Amino acid sequence: MSEIQISINSLSKIYANGFKALDNVNLKVKQGEILAMLGPNGAGKTSLISIICGIVKPSSGIVTIDGFDIIKDYRETRSRIGMVPQELNLESFETVFDTVSYSRGLYGKSPKPEHIEKILKDLSLWDKKDQRLKELSGGMKRRVLIAKALSHEPKILFLDEPTAGVDVELRRDMWMVVEELRKTGVTIILTTHYIEEAEAIADRVAVINQGEIIVVDDKNELIKRMGHKKLTIELQDKILEIPKELEKYNLIINDKKMSLIYTYKAKGEKTGITDLLKDIKDAGLRLKDLITEQSSLEKIFVDLVKENNEI
Numbered sequence: 308m309s310e311i312q313i314s315i316n317s318l319s320k321i322y323a324n325g326f327k328a329l330d331n332v333n334l335k336v337k338q339g340e341i342l343a344m345l346g347p348n349g350a351g352k353t354s355l356i357s358i359i360c361g362i363v364k365p366s367s368g369i370v371t372i373d374g375f376d377i378i379k380d381y382r383e384t385r386s387r388i389g390m391v392p393q394e395l396n397l398e399s400f401e402t403v404f405d406t407v408s409y410s411r412g413l414y415g416k417s418p419k420p421e422h423i424e425k426i427l428k429d430l431s432l433w434d435k436k437d438q439r440l441k442e443l444s445g446g447m448k449r450r451v452l453i454a455k456a457l458s459h460e461p462k463i464l465f466l467d468e469p470t471a472g473v474d475v476e477l478r479r480d481m482w483m484v485v486e487e488l489r490k491t492g493v494t495i496i497l498t499t500h501y502i503e504e505a506e507a508i509a510d511r512v513a514v515i516n517q518g519e520i521i522v523v524d525d526k527n528e529l530i531k532r533m534g535h536k537k538l539t540i541e542l543q544d545k546i547l548e549i550p551k552e553l554e555k556y557n558l559i560i561n562d563k564k565m566s567l568i569y570t571y572k573a574k575g576e577k578t579g580i581t582d583l584l585k586d587i588k589d590a591g592l593r594l595k596d597l598i599t600e601q602s603s604l605e606k607i608f609v610d611l612v613k614e615n616n617e618i
């Protein structure tokens with residue numbers, strides 16, 4: 308799990324129209340990890356994946372996979388990669404088994420029915436192997452896309468927005484599929500707009516904004532390091548405005564006017580809670596209950612992107 312598999316060094320991409328989509332990107336990905344790339348629309352996620360997969364040419368920089376250069380050693384690197392695209396273009400009369408076998412052939416690999424059987428079983432598609440693609444549900448079609456991408460036994464799987472536009476149930480289903488794939492040792496890199504998706508399945512998170520990686524860190528570290536905590540102070544009586552002596556705490560009154568919300572740094576040494584509670588008592592407010600919550604990756608992400616755009 309510790310071996311560096313993908314190494315991206317000073318990678319930039321300027322499109323023909325002069326637009327700089329990637330700006331000096333550096334990133335290392337270890338074998339067997341699940342990395343989520345988060346970023347707003349147009350941040351450069353697809354450009355980055357497309358370069359690694361050999362679909363788009365970089366303007367400068369070097370990318371290697373298992374030590375092979377993605378340009379000079381194209382065949383070596385391409386054979387190590389499986390790519391699951393965003394769109395579902397599976398409106399065919401072919402059967403599940405045939406279409407996945409055919410994908411393997413496209414990579415010049417000789418037929419290996421036992422491998423196709425294993426992937427279909429891993430993805431719970433085995434009982435559908437003789438069904439035509441047209442007849443499958445959206446969720447099953449997505450699984451077929453993954454099976455196709457795994458047909459040539461790649462070591463790295465790219466998932467471009469694997470759950471864009473799917474319902475909550477199907478999203479959770481896909482997360483379970485990814486979790487199962489992890490056990491097979493495949494490195495997984497996914498792009499997503501859904502922060503809860505990164506939170507649910509990734510080991511590490513890279514945040515891309517305007518072509519730059521602004522943060523890359525272990526998911527839990529990131530939450531610990533940059534997260535905030537929220538203290539909800541439930542009151543016994545309605546509160547309509549913040550008393551003067553409490554102004555310095557930047558409290559928010561909740562919608563029902565029965566609670567105050569205080570946000571503080573999760574990692575900070577001094578939380579300010581002791582002083583706050585004393586001042587609340589001195590202001591004559593009567594406490595009912597206290598609830599603390601760790602802020603999610605969502606808040607960290609929004610803050611990071613906002614901060615970066617202000618510079």
Ligand SMILES: Nc1ncnc2c1ncn2[C@@H]1O[C@H](COP(=O)(O)OP(=O)(O)OP(=O)(O)O)[C@@H](O)[C@H]1O
Pocket residue numbers: 322323324326327328346347348349350351352353354355
């Ligand atoms: N062929 C191209 N020519 C010019 N500009 C391009 C080209 N492809 C992408 N871009 C621009 O590069 C930027 C990054 O696009 P990219 O698709 O990599 O972003 P993304 O993070 O994947 O966005 P999304 O989440 O919307 O898919 C965008 O502003 C896009 O318009």
